[in-house]
Amino acid sequence: MTSMLDCLIVGGGPAGLTAAIYLSRYRRSVLVVDEAKSRCAWIPASHNLAGFTGGIRGTDLLVRIRAQAETYGARIETGSVRALERLSPGTGFRARLEDGRKVDTASVLLATGVIDGQPRMSDLYEAMQRGLIRTCPICDGYEVIDRRIAVLGHGAQAVGEARFIRTYSPYVTLLTLGEAMSLTVEEQGELDRAGIAVIEEPVTAVGIGEDQSTRLTLRSGSVLDFDTLYSALGITARSGLAQQLGADMDEDGRLIVDRHQRSSVSGFYAAGDVVSTLNQIAVAMGEAAMAATAIHNDLRHRG
Numbered sequence: 582m583t584s585m586l587d588c589l590i591v592g593g594g595p596a597g598l599t600a601a602i603y604l605s606r607y608r609r610s611v612l613v614v615d616e617a618k619s620r621c622a623w624i625p626a627s628h629n630l631a632g633f634t635g636g637i638r639g640t641d642l643l644v645r646i647r648a649q650a651e652t653y654g655a656r657i658e659t660g661s662v663r664a665l666e667r668l669s670p671g672t673g674f675r676a677r678l679e680d681g682r683k684v685d686t687a688s689v690l691l692a693t694g695v696i697d698g699q700p701r702m703s704d705l706y707e708a709m710q711r712g713l714i715r716t717c718p719i720c721d722g723y724e725v726i727d728r729r730i731a732v733l734g735h736g737a738q739a740v741g742e743a744r745f746i747r748t749y750s751p752y753v754t755l756l757t758l759g760e761a762m763s764l765t766v767e768e769q770g771e772l773d774r775a776g777i778a779v780i781e782e783p784v785t786a787v788g789i790g791e792d793q794s795t796r797l798t799l800r801s802g803s804v805l806d807f808d809t810l811y812s813a814l815g816i817t818a819r820s821g822l823a824q825q826l827g828a829d830m831d832e833d834g835r836l837i838v839d840r841h842q843r844s845s846v847s848g849f850y851a852a853g854d855v856v857s858t859l860n861q862i863a864v865a866m867g868e869a870a871m872a873a874t875a876i877h878n879d880l881r882h883r884g
């Protein structure tokens with residue numbers, strides 16, 4: 582590519598595609614490069630996104646936003662951005678794609694999301710579509726009110742998640758995949774007061790039970806069935822490109838941005854799960870709107 586893009590958007594989930602709608606409508610030249618591994622594609626039905634009373638499947642939402650962005654002229658390609666470097670100060674960036682192409686751009690929006698830690702199981706996607714494995718109680722805790730819920734994880738993060746889920750059901754059990762549970766006296770007290778059971782014996786296998794339950798096998802061979810399991814195994818931020826540029830990040834490797842989604846690197850913006858914020862579609866879309874508007878205005882002022 583010889584000409585300079587106004588904005589390269591890395592990632593085509595809800596954040597990247599929403600930004601593409603805004604920037605295209607600001608009459609900016611936009612290319613979205615997307616590896617097509619959006620977390621959104623795992624959502625069987627989202628019930629907390631305003632405007633979709635009956636819920637919307639994640640893949641349907643992606644198709645809709647993508648089509649909307651293309652209506653206004655955004656180019657969207659499947660592929661991977663492998664490297665980002667700054668051109669001479671104030672002039673933009675050069676991206677290297679996996680197919681060897683180089684793309685020069687005045688600005689970059691990072692919308693690469695995160696990867697969920699998950700238990701290893703061959704039918705994970707199917708189990709998630711059936712609601713037997715879940716990752717986000719903010720998203721779908723309402724759908725499991727009064728069910729038998731397992732929470733898989735250890736330490737403070739798992740305790741926090743189990744206590745949050747207690748909002749929805751009195752039948753919550755905390756289990757570990759093998760790591761020591763490592764509970765402090767205070768944490769154990771909090772769990773006791775909330776009526777959350779703790780099983781220290783490690784889970785060695787996660788599967789689907791014959792009665793459509795989530796079946797957990799413990800090291801001793803005993804088997805426990807639950808209506809659903811929340812995986813509290815943490816996330817990995819897809820922020821390697823930001824690292825290459827030296828952008829500021831939090832301890833989880835997520836981007837620290839200002840209230841207009843600008844990172845610490847001039848011309849480099851971020852939105853969605855890869856930002857240190859609440860991992861939700863509505864937030865990703867809101868941040869994308871903010872980022873796109875900041876990009877447009879910053880480019881206008883650059884002249």
Ligand SMILES: Cc1cc2nc3c(=O)[nH]c(=O)nc-3n(C[C@H](O)[C@H](O)[C@H](O)COP(=O)(O)OP(=O)(O)OC[C@H]3O[C@@H](n4cnc5c(N)ncnc54)[C@H](O)[C@@H]3O)c2cc1C
Nearest residue numbers: 592594595596616618619620627662694720853854861862
């Ligand atoms: C099972 C499940 C259920 C959920 N339910 C809900 C819900 O009900 N409500 C809700 O609000 N949220 C829900 N979420 C969370 C929601 O999916 C995320 O908050 C949302 O997808 C974040 O959007 P994003 O654009 O930031 O990242 P993503 O949707 O993850 O998109 C990031 C994209 O960037 C691509 N990418 C990464 N690196 C590169 C690269 N180097 N080059 C090119 N492309 C790259 C990825 O392949 C991916 O396609 C759920 C998540 C899961 C997993």
